[in-house]
Amino acid sequence: MSVSTLVSVAEPQADEPPRTVRGRAARARALSRQLAMALLTILLISFISFFALNHSADQLGKNVLGRQASRAQLDAFAASRGLDRPLIVQYLDWLWHFVRGDWGTNLAGTQPVKPLVLPAFAHTSELAVITLVWSVPIAIAVGVAVARRGGPIDRGLFVVMTVLAALPEFVVGLTVMIALAVQLRWFPVASNAIGLGTPAEQVKAFVLPSLTLGVGVVPYIWRITRASVLESLSAPYTRAAVLRGLRRHRVIWRHAFRSAAVPLVNAIAINIIYLMGGVIIVENVFAVPGLGRLLLAAIAQGDSHTALAIIVLLGAVFVILGLLADVVVTYLNPRLRGSAR
Amino acid sequence: MSVDGMMQAGDARSRVVRGLAFLRPVTHTWMGRIGLFLVTLMLVVIVFGPALAPHPPNQLNVGLPLTRPGNGLVLGTDNLGRDVLSRLLTGGRMVLLVPIAAVTLATLTGGLVGMVAAYVGGLFDAIVARVFDILLTLPPLLIALAVIAGFGSSVLVLLLTVAVVFAPQIGRVTRGATAAVVTADYVQAARARGERRITIAVREIAPNIMAPVVSDLALRVTYGVIFVASLNFLGLGAQPPSSDWGLSIANSLGYVQVQPFASLAPVVGVAALSVGLNLIADSMMRYLSNDSVKDSML
Amino acid sequence: MSTSSVALEISDLAVAYTQRDGSLSKVVSDVDLTLHRGKVLGVAGESGCGKSTMALAAIGYRPGAMRILGGTSRLSDVDLLGLPLAKLRQVWGSRVVYVPQASSLTLTPALTIGTQMAEPMKLHLGLRGQELRARQVELLTEVGVPNPEAALQRYPHQFSGGQQQRINLAIALSCNPEVLILDEPTTGLDVTTQARIMSLLQRVVAQHQTAAMLVSHDLPLLAEVCDQVAIMYGGQVVEAGPVETLLSRPAHPYTKALLAAVPDPSGKRALSAIPGAPPHSVVEDACPFAPRCLHAIEQCVQGNPRLEVFEGSQSVRCVRAGEQVALTIDDRPLQLPEVRSGSSLLRVGDLWCEYRSRRQGTPVVKGVSFDVAQAETLAIVGESGSGKSTLIRAIAGLHPLSSGSVRFEGVELAPDAGKRPRSIRRDMQIVFQNPDMSLNPRHDVMSLIARPMQLFEGELSRRDREERVRELLSQVNLLQSMAHRYPAELSGGQKQRVAIARAFAANPKLILADEITSALDVSVQAAILSLLSSLSAERGTSVVFVSHDLAVVRAVAHRALVLQEGVVREVGPVDRLFESPEHEYTRELVNAIPTFGADAGGFQAPVASA
């Protein structure tokens, strides 16, 4: 047996490895980098949207003035809105004003954008929050509580939820409207009160749209919850928690659910995105003065100031949401924190 | 008989079972069987429907416009007096084709990118997350308009539009699910072994994030159909007088209170297809994850 | 020993698993065991013999695939097997505590250690606030987790394998149960820590009159701490009795064979395995050991013998029990493969590694240097938590280096595995400490093992690959039928062997093996270690071998490196290290080795020094 060289076994002098200094400054740098990234994202969103929205000046003129508009009127319109300038100039002009808090007027020139968009944003946010507040807990609670695959309750729920998910919003919306507003008269048919009514009327007005939206949200969140919880219910640590005699709800909520919550966070984020920008059908059916309708009309009309204001707002919400989701995910999965990949 | 011999015999049998029963992942639960039945039924409708339709789908005034079922018209007529049943039987093709194809495409792209991003981490991940944010923020309608403006309108464009809208959503779910498993040692093991990133994503990570991703997927086909229907309003995809389900839903929506069957018939068709797909997906998930083995007795 | 001292009485227990095709596979049968207050019952047997299954079933735990076919398990007159889950929950954690195998997976990744430790104490003992915290710190100190105050705030993944195992033990001991069942509790622990834990166990058992069951394949350990021992084979108890008589005068040929396979810490004797592999389900119509038994006769295959009283309180399941067949020990002298000198395959220079928390890095590997020649086996020994796994991972490119270098065949390697050339990644294979986490739960054994071949030997046909997988399976003593199982359907030792087979599949030049035999019984361990030796001999494969089992180290390694708190204390040829240790810590280690003189039929268990 030959022995290879004995390598130094000398004791190191001190605990002095060459290592990076990380501190408050580093964290501040990381934060500002994220912030810059977010701003850049929003800038890009506005840039892309602006060009995607691009219509010819004549078309915009006709959209606003009606199809009878004459050549002279169209030219005057284009000139008064600055539509005769190169696109990039128009964009930079918009941006320059926007960042200074001047959101401009709508394409028709009849409304300043800010008072148009902000209330709609508020209504939509309210509707979204109200919907999330009841539907997500229900979906999660049901998903977690009966996450035992193959039981009769699970099977029944599975079918019900899948059918609910497959029903388009207009079917659900009209059904709840006819049942709860026309027949039972519990709630108003139209939810205009969200924008126009007294506080009591407003509360009532939120019920039906929120119910309709929730019927779409619940099955989705429920499915993701169920799938993830089932997955982590079979993990050894859940088994160990059971064996420690912990109560069922503690095992499920503290041990299984926390690890299962990671995909859920993103599912909720996606639903928020949908609730903030994509509930046009529900807004139409229930006459909710919300962002979706406003955005749709703005896009249809080529009203770039209004559309961009909305898109930038939504963009800001989503970017924040995205960052937040990442933070929550890291919180829920401690292994992601500063570890090597 | 030696113990080993016994084992080998059992092994051989189970291999035969494995070879034959390619449908077993679906049919091993009764929910899966119902799903298979629904999807098969819808496939039959889609393939043989045109032959079974009692009237040409575009024939006007088969009955008075907007008559409810009766007088030999099983589902009544639509606003142009066309037979709703015949239109139901002939209009399912695109519904099967486009959303399923688009969702598949979106999963392959968005899902993969999300997965790889979460796995690779760092700058790439940050960029992908922001790109997803951008795509999620851009209103689907705007994307659709931009795509039509750029590429005109065809089935392929429709498919791409749906895929572009869905990809970031799927990507986000996938990215999240991946983040939960990237830290596992088997991923490290694969890295040490020198697997390519894509292989790690597909072989090591993908099977372990199936649960949320497949759940998301099966529902998304449903949303896809509805989305396709709304894109028809923009002149993207099916054009009137096509009896396409999505188009029919969109067009008959206006008078759903007068003749509900004209819009509800395709809705039920879509729902049946989607419920079927969901049941199949769940049954397969259950088979693949084999979790009765790991059940924690809760 | 009065009958009133009985704490848990298992009788006639039979358990099966539902397989994926719906059929039942019976893995435990006809088990009768009694746990007495204040006593420790050891259960040993080869991997896959149903030890874990039996222990789980005994406390009434029956997850989805498990079916209890019959029997009772009485805890002071309640039959745990008949209790509904709600009732069981009141028993579990307070009166009966079970510590599962693979304990690093049994801590919830998203919760801090403090939270998880507090749960049972709050629930079962009603402890709160300061009192609770003080008890937590006390427990962590007792099991030897460094810096317990801070540890409470950390997450499971921030601990080494052995530390996680000890945290689990701390949780188990926290509620002073009547019955304590420990499934392989010390697999990840070095000898000194193990000794410390065992003395803690003995203290708890004595103090609270706890009845303990200790499942382990480590016979010297059992000899040291148990009062009674039961040997399981093929899902049945084949021999049971007081530890003194059973281990000194084994009656069953299987027990004898097991004892013979225990490695010799003096390092003079080669490791010997029992040829063949145990059945993986209960054999009803013959003695399950008959196919491997040197003394099998006609009668052995005509029926499964009953467990009968042999001498005094010792009972045996063997038709020839009374005949006193001789214990044959393979005492071929130890033969280590020749090291190909002058060729340094791996050279690690002044390696520093750290774990970064929010503010700063804590170094855990501090300036380690060594090299490994071709065909050489270098053992890394050291206390649990001393940085062995981190070191191994850093070499494999899975943990960032703070500084230092890793050279392979003279070429400096990129610190990140992802940036290393393909050939290197093939030549250097790592086997992780914990097979549960390193085997993808969604792949079956076949595809797990075949993968490296597919990757590195693309030219192999599918059939060739499968052929080779089967060959590897038999080399690691696994039955062919395991090929289509998923990790969740394997016992702890079986998983570990799959992980080993996977590393071999790549035909590497260097194997980084992190505690690869910790979950293996002595016989399988012997088989695998011989396999390693023969690889070194034939192909010149080098091995970096992390182990806490110094007897094993002595048997397989050329040189050993002693690591303590991330610092190399001593490096040298094993013989010299073991015979004349220079460093204080090495001496401590060597002294803590439980020796086990199988040849004399007796054993000497040195008193643990903690």
Place this chain on the structure above:
Amino acid sequence: GGSPASSPSNTKSAGKPKKGGTLRVAISDADTSDALDPGVIVTINAAMCLNNIFDRLLKIDDTTLAATPALATAWTANADATEWTIKLREGVKWHDGSDFTSKDVAFTFKHWLDPKAGSAVNLAVAPYMDASGVSTPDASTVVLKLNKANSIFLESVCTSFGSGILKDGTDFSAATVAGTGPFKLKSWKPGQGWSLVRNDDYWNGAPYLDGIDATVTPDQGAKLQGVLAGSTDVTDTFPTALWSGLQGRSNVALETIKAERAWVFTFDQDKAPFNDQRVVEALRLATDRETLLKTAFQGHGAVAADIAVTSESPFYPPGLKPEYDPAKAKQLLADAGYPNGVDVELSTSSGVAGMSEVAQAWQQIVKDSGFNIKLKEFPATTYWSKGWLQTAAFQDYWHNAFPSVLFDYFYRKGAVWNGTHHDDPAVDKLTGEIYATLDADKRVALSQQALLEARKTYSYLIPLFVDAGYARASKVQGLTWDRVSSIDFSRAWIA
């Protein structure tokens, strides 16, 4: 006075009008860009609100186009119809209390003439005058000097959308907006709703209603449910497909407006196959108008004979009848060189109410005569800029108007909306004569002659008129409809 088309159903009112009550109105057709400038009305929402705030100079009957005085009490032209003198009603007050004078009218005309204002009335005034032609000899007289003869100048101005008279110097803001009409603006939320209150000083007698609350309900189905639930009193128009949902109910009535618009297919005569008038004739003969009406609009309307004037109109050429003869159509098509049929691409949009239905029905109807129609679908947003007037075959709808005005827009040389790209000097000449004569009977005769000539040479297919309909709670009485103001609430009351 109201239009004969809509008044009969409303004069059946039970009992004597009663004062008081606020009407709840639901409107689908609305937009957030709706402004308080009546000149840029594009939605029913804005029309309904603003035309109850503002008055026009004259009120014009929808069918007969007969004028009755409103803000103008007399309007006379010089002999060659190039100078109009308008006498204004005296004692009229703006909602803010100030007096209505000729200055306001002059301001309004100048506003219409300014292209920057984007007013819809511009089309009716700009070809005939410029801002310098407006003068105000005294506070109740306005004189307009035209640069071309126009014997129906004031009538045609007052049939334009948005011809409400503005207060001098108005800035169109909700805070200051003031009209002379029956109601005053109380609140205005663009795209969401508005409310009006009674103008007690209205020159034509104060309205009965205390006020009107209008809310925007974009979804037609939801609007219907609101009426059925009794939470809505009056709505804007419903698509014909929903009418049956309103019929046969005691608490709700469906109000129909006969022949509200004409449906028009336009073919570009510069392009094959429409460069051959035989093809156009064949298309007309192949169109089974009864079936088209029955199918696309459930029969709610009347067939048309390829002119946009209904048979009730005084201008309708006597004896003119639509013809349906598929065999002859086939023959004509063969004669024109298409014995095996011809492919036609028709622009359409589901975004325009009824358009897609007409297109689909028509496609099936003319198929048997050898026309293979392919539908080209445009999104609602681009139809009017990319489909309409830009393609070889497209659809349109026209409202009832003086034939000469129709010629101005759709037929004459240089007419902005002449999608046929044809011009017939005979029609041009006849139109000139109509505008030059102040004799109303002669204008009717000339118009009939011109309509027949135009029908022959221009490639318009005008198969039908379609009715409009809106819902009213049975208890609501005294509503009148006119095209410009939608619903006129000035005499409405709640029983």
